[in-house]
Amino acid sequence: MIAQAAGLAVLAAISPTALLLAAVYLGSARPRATVLCYLAGALLMSVAIGIVALAVIRAGGFSLPRHRHDRYGLRLGLGVLLVLAGLFVFRRKPKPVDPDKPQKGIVGRLMANPAPYTAFLAGLLVFGPGVTFLAAVQVVATANADLSETAVALIVVVVINVALVWLPLLAYLAAPDFTSRHLGAFNAWLRRNGRIILASVLVIAGIILTVNVITGLIQKG
Numbered sequence: 001m002i003a004q005a006a007g008l009a010v011l012a013a014i015s016p017t018a019l020l021l022a023a024v025y026l027g028s029a030r031p032r033a034t035v036l037c038y039l040a041g042a043l044l045m046s047v048a049i050g051i052v053a054l055a056v057i058r059a060g061g062f063s064l065p066r067h068r069h070d071r072y073g074l075r076l077g078l079g080v081l082l083v084l085a086g087l088f089v090f091r092r093k094p095k096p097v098d099p100d101k102p103q104k105g106i107v108g109r110l111m112a113n114p115a116p117y118t119a120f121l122a123g124l125l126v127f128g129p130g131v132t133f134l135a136a137v138q139v140v141a142t143a144n145a146d147l148s149e150t151a152v153a154l155i156v157v158v159v160i161n162v163a164l165v166w167l168p169l170l171a172y173l174a175a176p177d178f179t180s181r182h183l184g185a186f187n188a189w190l191r192r193n194g195r196i197i198l199a200s201v202l203v204i205a206g207i208i209l210t211v212n213v214i215t216g217l218i219q220k221g
Helices: 002-013 016-026 031-059 065-091 105-112 116-126 131-141 147-161 163-174 176-192 194-220
Strands: none
Touching: 002 131, 002 147, 002 163, 002 194, 016 031, 016 105, 016 116, 016 163, 016 176, 016 194, 031 116, 031 131, 031 147, 031 163, 065 131, 065 194, 105 116, 131 147, 131 194, 147 163, 163 176, 176 194
């Protein structure tokens, strides 16, 4: 259960926007405080979504043995939704970005004013409900596990989900110059290939859930 949920959480963590904001905030006037506030917002939103989603799914009884087919139906539905979302992202033609113009939207405005309070808001916004993260949470919620196992699994999913915030921060604390230089280059590559990466992540997560359903039905059929 934890291994499968952690695998989906890794896919959920791959976010060009999350890493871009981390790079911008590490280059701000107060990098440590700003990224810590960004991390606080990301953790708060991830924990809140995880607890709410887990409570809703558990309230539906999907973790009970007699609801095995309902549980697999939920996973299959999420799997198909992820694959369709990935195909949509892949086929969508992105608009060309003019580097001389400021980015539009709430994230662009928060990025243009890097400060602890805007970083906290960015963490809340960027780590809002995502289908891949919800897929990881549903693996935990539908497992027939006790409270302690469920809590540990949910913590693992949340920590992995915000990895592109705390990993750059730890790297920056260990080697500021090296991290700033290479994080900027890596982020530029990630932005160029962000659409393909996101589409691939969604499709892979959908395939994982679909294969899990097929395997489970075969083994317990």
